Amino acid sequence: MADPKSLYQEVILDHNRKPRNYGALAPASHKAEGHNPLCGDHLSVALNLEGERIAAIAFQGESCAICKASASMMTASVKGNTRQDAETLIQEFRDMATGQIDVDKQPHHLGRLTVFAGVRDLPTRVKCAILPWHTLHAALHSVADTSTESENDPMHAPIGDA
Amino acid sequence: MTAIQTALKSRPGSAFDVERIRADFPILKLRPGGKPLVYLDNAASSQMPQQVIDRLVRYQTAQHANIHRAVHTLSEIATAEYEEARRKLARFINAREEREVIFTSGTTEAINLAMHAYGRKFIGAGDEIILTTLEHHSNIVPWQMLAEEKGARIRVAPINDAGELLIDEYEKLFNERTRLVGVAHVSNALGTVNPVKQIIAFARARGVPVLVDGAQAVPHMKVDVQDLDCDFYAFSGHKLCGPTGIGILYGKAALLERMQPFKGGGDMILSVTFEKTTYNVIPQKFEAGTPPIAAAIGLGAAIDYLSAIGMDAIAAHELDLLDYATEQLKRMPGVRIIGTAGEKAAVLSFALDGVHPHDVGTLLNQDGVAVRTGHHCAQPVMQRFKVPATSRASFAFYNTMAEVDALVAGIRNVQKVFS
Numbered sequence: 001m002a003d004p005k006s007l008y009q010e011v012i013l014d015h016n017r018k019p020r021n022y023g024a025l026a027p028a029s030h031k032a033e034g035h036n037p038l039c040g041d042h043l044s045v046a047l048n049l050e051g052e053r054i055a056a057i058a059f060q061g062e063s064c065a066i067c068k069a070s071a072s073m074m075t076a077s078v079k080g081n082t083r084q085d086a087e088t089l090i091q092e093f094r095d096m097a098t099g100q101i102d103v104d105k106q107p108h109h110l111g112r113l114t115v116f117a118g119v120r121d122l123p124t125r126v127k128c129a130i131l132p133w134h135t136l137h138a139a140l141h142s143v144a145d146t147s148t149e150s151e152n153d154p155m156h157a158p159i160g161d162a
Numbered sequence: 163m164t165a166i167q168t169a170l171k172s173r174p175g176s177a178f179d180v181e182r183i184r185a186d187f188p189i190l191k192l193r194p195g196g197k198p199l200v201y202l203d204n205a206a207s208s209q210m211p212q213q214v215i216d217r218l219v220r221y222q223t224a225q226h227a228n229i230h231r232a233v234h235t236l237s238e239i240a241t242a243e244y245e246e247a248r249r250k251l252a253r254f255i256n257a258r259e260e261r262e263v264i265f266t267s268g269t270t271e272a273i274n275l276a277m278h279a280y281g282r283k284f285i286g287a288g289d290e291i292i293l294t295t296l297e298h299h300s301n302i303v304p305w306q307m308l309a310e311e312k313g314a315r316i317r318v319a320p321i322n323d324a325g326e327l328l329i330d331e332y333e334k335l336f337n338e339r340t341r342l343v344g345v346a347h348v349s350n351a352l353g354t355v356n357p358v359k360q361i362i363a364f365a366r367a368r369g370v371p372v373l374v375d376g377a378q379a380v381p382h383m384k385v386d387v388q389d390l391d392c393d394f395y396a397f398s399g400h401k402l403c404g405p406t407g408i409g410i411l412y413g414k415a416a417l418l419e420r421m422q423p424f425k426g427g428g429d430m431i432l433s434v435t436f437e438k439t440t441y442n443v444i445p446q447k448f449e450a451g452t453p454p455i456a457a458a459i460g461l462g463a464a465i466d467y468l469s470a471i472g473m474d475a476i477a478a479h480e481l482d483l484l485d486y487a488t489e490q491l492k493r494m495p496g497v498r499i500i501g502t503a504g505e506k507a508a509v510l511s512f513a514l515d516g517v518h519p520h521d522v523g524t525l526l527n528q529d530g531v532a533v534r535t536g537h538h539c540a541q542p543v544m545q546r547f548k549v550p551a552t553s554r555a556s557f558a559f560y561n562t563m564a565e566v567d568a569l570v571a572g573i574r575n576v577q578k579v580f581s
Binding site: 007008013016038039040041042062063064065066122124125128 | 517518519520521524525535536537544550551579580
């Protein structure tokens with residue numbers, strides 16, 4: 001098992017303390033609520049699509065540090081990029097968190113998001129890291145609610161089935 | 163050494179040898195991640211001593227067959243051992259008769275049994291069931307299912323900021339429509355010991371039966387169902403140093419006899435034709451199919467083990483641990499203890515300022531300290547205290563003061579990481 005210390009790195013702690021793009025976004029062209037009933041994590045993601053570009057994005061909610069930092073870094077990563085870029089990151093983040101790709105050996109576009117690679121060794125925390133991405137996916141597809149316990153559970157099913 | 167530890171060490175007449183007890187538990191020798199295991203999740207499930215493991219091995223090696231069926235020797239042995247386990251359980255909780263002890267798969271099934279076999283027969287439209295804010299989901303959801311099916315109503319007794327039932331408010335919930343009371347003996351989320359004797363007296367005066375969820379009480383204190391005068395008492399084996407998959411529903415014989423069967427199948431019948439089936443007597447009426455024979459016998463061995471130590475000695479040691487841990491955490495800035503009832507069992511729920519319980523749990527785990535984090539299947543309690551979740555350290559008789567120190571050091575580390 002990897003040292004969980006590697007998960008609580010300064011960059012994650014910093015994003016937890018000072019989350020980027022935190023708050024409400026109104027009006028928003030797309031939004032979704034995400035919750036993990038097992039731990040009570042709950043967050044909302046709202047964004048504005050201009051054509052295919054994510055012009056603005058914000059999140060808010062109650063969650064653990066892993067979830068909040070993941071949401072913060074996610075918004076920073078997708079803001080200003082295209083919907084297609086976001087979909088690619090959603091897929092790659094999920095694959096990293098569930099151990100389906102090795103970010104040290106396989107090509108990816110995750111950049112600094114690889115600080116979350118350690119969650120793959122903490123099965124109970126994988127959902128914390130993935131929840132914001134799940135919710136972003138739901139928002140992009142205008143699904144009103146998403147849950148880590150739904151059929152598109154990141155532990156069991158592809159995230160693209162919403 | 164702190165003053166408390168010194169006082170404990172020098173307590174006269176204390177024959178409790180925790181190191182000798184720990185030697186009985188092979189799992190406590192584990193070193194996850196190279197650190198000694200500090201197992202403080204006993205309210206979720208306790209660990210098993212070698213004596214119980216050995217009993218399970220002996221059963222599977224030399225005594226296993228199905229029970230209550232064949233005339234061959236192994237079946238006779240298995241039946242005798244299974245019924246001996248029932249006798250041990252009956253003695254342990256001081257049931258009047260062995261047939262008042264029904265084996266179930268656990269507390270959840272025990273409560274569901276009472277709901278189906280008693281509730282569905284005797285509770286109807288407009289009737290009321292009194293529960294408390296402190297209940298585990300397993301003593302809420304079955305009654306909600308019944309209420310939905312029958313058009314009955316659930317009434318919920320409130321608690322104060324310490325996590326204690328408001329007993330005056332409680333009594334006001336009774337009326338002529340009250341048909342059942344369900345109450346936790348000990349809150350799994352907060353450790354509050356509820357005044358069940360007083361509640362049972364209220365109910366008794368009004369002819370209302372009481373189901374006590376004893377899952378968190380039986381492992382920590384002497385329970386006497388006759389002294390309590392409860393109608394039902396439910397608990398689990400795996401919190402009692404026994405195996406998973408076994409639990410008990412105690413019920414007064416007269417009540418059990420009036421109830422309808424819960425599950426249909428073999429062993430719960432006297433005769434079957436396609437025209438008419440005659441049900442067996444209690445307790446077999448409620449034990450359809452092949453029961454968890456090995457688990458029942460293992461639980462019997464666990465009862466022997468606990469009885470040899472003595473429930474009073476266990477309770478005293480655990481309260482020492484709780485007092486010491488409570489004193490330590492109270493003095494730590496940024497730590498809030500959730501659940502400060504005057505009477506508590508060895509459960510310590512807490513919240514750290516600015517740190518989510520799941521982060522607390524992951525970081526404590528890194529130090530070898532196993533605690534539970536989450537809503538503890540008691541979401542109404544979390545809502546009452548306006549927290550999404552808590553971290554919970556729950557102690558057993560094999561825990562030590564040094565393990566409390568490890569918990570405290572672990573919490574300090576979490577605070578440092580998040581400072």
